[in-house]
Amino acid sequence: MKKTDIALIGLGYVGLPLALAFAKRYHVVGFDVDGKKCNNLKKGLVSRDQCDATKLRNALDHGNFHITNKLNDTKACNYYIIAVPTPVSKDYHADPTLLKKACEMVGQVIDKDDTVVIESTVWPGMTEEICVPILEKVSGLKLNTDFFVGYSPERINPGDSQHPVERIKKIVSGSTPATATALEKLYGSILLNGTYKAPCIRVAEASKVMENCQRDVLIAFANEMHTIFSALGINTEDVIAAASTKWNFIPMHPGLVGGHCIPVDPYYLIDKADTVGIDARLLKTARSVNNNMAIDYAHRIADKLRRSGGTSVLLLGFAFKPNCDDIRNTRVADVYNELKKTVSDITICDPLIDVEKAKENYGITVVHSLPSNKSYDVIAVTTAHDIFSRDAFLHIEHKPIMHLCEKTTE
Template identity: 45%
Template sequence: MKIVVIGLGYVGLPLGVLLAKKYNVIGFDIDKKRISELGQFNDKTNEVEASDLKSVTKQSNNASLGIFFTNKIDDIRKADIYIVTVPTPVDKFNKPDFTPLIKASETVGKVIDKGAIVIFESTVYPGATEEICVPVIEKNSALRFNKDFFAGYSPERINPGDKVNTLENIVKITSGSTPETALKIDNLYKSIISAGTFPVSSIKVAEASKVIENAQRDINIAFVNELAKIFNLLAIDTNEVLDAASTKWNFINFRPGMVGGHCIGVDPYYLAHKAQELGYHPEIILSGRRMNDSMSSYIAYEVVKIALEKKIKVKNARVLLLGITFKENCNDIRNTKVIDLYKSLVEFGFIVDVYDPIADKIEVKKTLHINLLKQIPKNQKYHVAILAVKHDEFNTFDPVLYVKKKSVIYDVKSYLTCDVDGKL
């Protein structure tokens, strides 16, 4: 069996490497630089170790076992299974952007043969696979769906940077466009996922199950973000309140913060978009999104308020912003909300330096247009220090060493430890 994985990012690469331990796999990506790096056993996402890459990478497309990396479309012809793992972002109006998924479907349509199965893993709204992707494949292949080729959906559940809840340790939801296809897809994933699979009755059910996982988490975080705003007005420690409430067995312990990334900060918009197409306005989902999207500007405002209380002139005051990635211990900057915080601070008149020991400096410059500090200057004392991302590297970090005597230290993630007198 020949398997092609299209899209070799945070989702596709770990999947391709895992499949390559048992099957003949081709990893396809349009990014030539990415293919070159993988050929040198270098994964810039840090999801796959160099030793694991080296153990499964094959230098020839003719070898029967392992993974061969390519950006050439001719190399992915005549496969039995195509697995699409490209991003599904939103545009500047928070509308679903299906461009990567459509282009990947066009690629599949140009190379697919009769009898092949196409499995989609990208997060979409219920119905998108059959309404958007399948017609593109039909148009580019002249093959008929469920007669000449078949489809399935098995949502990705990758958690970037998580070395415990890895791909093989997370139950895999599977589905297919026919009962026979569903069984083949389930057996494929069952052969590599030690946690097992959970087959569902239709592609739509599988699509819906994924999109609500992240929407639910988004709404829960929005609730505690609103609590944080209320408790701040009441001069109550939000984390102490949450710690107290967590002593009850059925309290769900979410923590406040900025919600970004390629999943939680994006997926609810896909479900909301489909609901609105059907004439229903999803109040809770969009309310949660508005609350979470407001947190960056709220934090900036709080910093300004505290600075003014301390008689610090905001105009040209220097800020040390710690962390730029969307989550801790991960170099992923996709849809990071720290950039919104950065922009808000700049708009208020602050001069902002950003330090992140994990983020790719070249990627940050290219995508976010920020020059990251290589290291924090010892001769520079800041008016404000903000811990935005709780990387392990910041565990022993003491911002007091880098701020002026009259300053503001704002800990977004409640990561820094204080003594009873409030000293770090």
Template identity: 40%
Template sequence: MLLYEKLVNKEEKLSLVGLGYVGLPIAVAFAKQINVIGFDTNDKKIEIYKSGVDPTKEVGSEAIKNTTLEFTADETKLREAKFHIVAVPTPVNQDKTPNLDPVEGASHLIGRNLTKGSIVVYESTVYPGVTEEICIPILEKESGLKCGIDFRVGYSPERINPGDKIHRLETITKIVSGVDDESTMEIANVYNLIIKGGVHTVSSIKTAEAIKVVENSQRDINIAFMNELAMVFDRMGIDTNEVVEGMNTKWNALGFKPGLVGGHCIGVDPYYFLYEAERLGYHSQIIAAGRRINDGMGEFIADAIIKNLIQANKVVRRSKVVIFGITFKENCPDIRNSKVEDIIKTLKEYCIDPIIVDPWANQEDVWNEYKVELVDKDVINDADCIVLAVEHNEFKALTLDDFDKMFVKDQNDKKVLIDVKGILNKDEIQAKGYSYWRL
């Protein structure tokens, strides 16, 4: 009997290693069909899940309360499972090289608890070759088993878009590949239990790994192009948003907009591609240039804040600047690799210690990651400058009157409003006489 059939008959279990923004939705989805063990090394996170709370807001606390998923921080429980999915983060180091510590650590952990007949599938983003050249040898060494004989391995890149309520795990086509045709088909069958958008099999694990880094590199390059245009148009005195709106009236416009590019995918994955390409002797020009442009947007926006403060006759070092948003994207609590931090760092170089407001972010996480304290918007007053950095629905719902109450009591032309995402009505703001700038 195939492992797939044993899972469906609940004779075997599936384990999910890494219960973050990616792993949790996968584990909860599979738990509706088969027996699932959800493992994470973070004891505190496991206790939060056991209490019925979803801090990621990806599946919701109600789903956590009702799931049959078995949450655990005990790695020996993995010995009860035969199908393992690895969904741990793969960040970059300070020098922008891949940090494979999490995925290597997960491989050691699974290897120690691997049994014959098992399948291990990696979802973590890596450069082509990592699964076969780094992960499999670790699994073999730790388990004493042989890949292709005693156990099999596959790769299926995660494509979850945190905060997206339309493109969900179940509706996004799943890329799948295994060490051989048999494992590819078995892995595809298992994922078909939860993926309504269909499963797309590819010829090799390296191909599947490449698909993930390339699709995000493509987005990164397109956004970098828009960011470069925004910087040039700023010098030309042209409104980038108006240009984009006009361009998008053509049928083949791609719909990209300028902005901060952070998070765990678009702001990271291109560096994995660059690393492996350079290791093989090829020095990328387009992808590397895109990364440089996007990584510099925080500083560019901070400089725009300073210029507008000066133009409003403000004493820069005494100015009270309030930044709305610190998550890496809208309507999502994920603060990983948020480029709002770059704005904060640059402002501090001008002796400005900005106040941060974000109803989506967790206070403790923000402090641990960025040493920044969050405040409630209702206590904001006497602001010289308000920066709308993230397009949360709560911020989009605010009116100009709401903002006006937060500003220092002064002439409108001395109230600086920086609208990074262009979410406010430009005509209305200009009619009020505010000092207004948008990307």
């Protein structure tokens, strides 16, 4: 029986934790095109929200995990798991460029009887319609005769210590029943809560986008309720607490929707629906509502500043969600950029993020701590990190007076 060797293509927030989980039982080669990232990972340098640094060092020390930016180092593997980002373009359309490139690379190294698994979020049908033709063309192999494919959507939640990859129930699917069964066994060997075998790849693909579309719609509903209640002078959190006493009420909280899943994945389904003549009106409306909340929040801050006669604003939090250091697609940047049109004295403080990355990626200066001798006319919580609720953090006399992003997470 052939030995199981796994190649993880893409060592980001999804690929790295999955690679470490597999490395407990199998030999794993982690591949990433970013040489600098690979060198840092080899040194054990990693974001606390990406994985536990101790787990990374242990895997490297035990010899089960090899990190490389050289594609040929993966040639001995027989399972290739692709976990690269699938973002959207500036005009909000699906952009699978990175996934296509990853398939081209994998096509160069796969051999007969190998299996390629896609973890990246895609529209229903993308694995078989786009990924497979690329793999076949580059490799010269034929699907289900020479190699096989599967789809197992990622469910990683960065910064969530309650749901590490080992505790996530994974959906698996395959291009043949035998492939699906093999992947069920492979993933099931590292998961405490097992797997769910979808009847086909398209169902597995659709389940992932449906999960995040549902959250986007529910958050949009909460945001619209918040806009209405705020105009009526009603505290939205009090309303949610009261409504939650009904057994079938689903409590969702208003907030900024950033990150790499919820504000991205709906566009993949919107684009796919358009190809079959379906106008996904609800999904488009939810996206519009959530995208516009940052502008609405900026206007609320500016209005409170005008009414108070003040000039300075403090924004607490720059990460896209509470208690993590991830700044990808953070909507706090949108709040800042809209606010600076009318306000000159703006400070953003976030002790959890990499401030150099914030400057590099957004051109925005963020500080880790606050000067003890400065006061602010308006303080707004833009990312509800737990640390902001501690008295020791705000060594200034007044407390936050606007909570813009209470509990929204990805």
